[in-house]
Amino acid sequence: MRILLISDIHANFTALEAVLAAAGSYDALWCLGDTIGYGPEPNECATAMFGRADIAISGNHDLACIGELDLDDFNPDARAANIWNREQLKPEYVDWLKGLSPMQRIDDRFTIAHASPREPVWEYLMSPEQALSNAPFFDTQVCLIGHSHVQLGFRLTSNGRCERFLSSDLSLVDLNTDDRFFLNPGSVGQPRDYDSRAAYAFLDTDAGTVRFHRVEYDIGKTQQKMYAANLPIALIRRLEFGM
């Protein structure tokens, strides 16, 4: 099965459309959370994931939008955008998000967690030390994560070592090994790894590989919609820098 992995769309429908167009056909789609928040089109993104995602989990912004997480934990810009997203979101998508959890064990090989298996809602899993200390919190070979908006991976070897690798476009991870992995496909709608292109990945369960991808999208189009919605200026500008 070829599974399209996407995360942190953040209501950026223009970026999501570009990813779906570039990805082409797939056998399944797994959504790693934060479908809404920050961006200008929460309903369009929720519609797309509600209709397309075979498996979806919730992220911290999703949970805040449906009132299950305190907005005091967000910085002012994120909070303002989250409140605006909440005001737009149709009741059917509130119900959909309420039915999702932030972590799910999929089968004997794969777990998905929005942030980390230890703290599925909040932890930014960025360092090898964090990856090692998170290893006991899932029991599959691979844990797919989002939340940091950085396209990266960690390889955990049987002798207790951990190697962190940042992906470049089209880089490939071979899972046919005894090693365990954390893999983050990056963010569709608000990349933070100094590459403004939308990020996603493909998992091929037959070949045992994950390939990372980037695709350009019309950032100006998303920014215009954000200006029209009076969303915070810093959130608008950061898109063009990928940070």
Ligand code: ZN
């Ligand atoms: Zn996010």
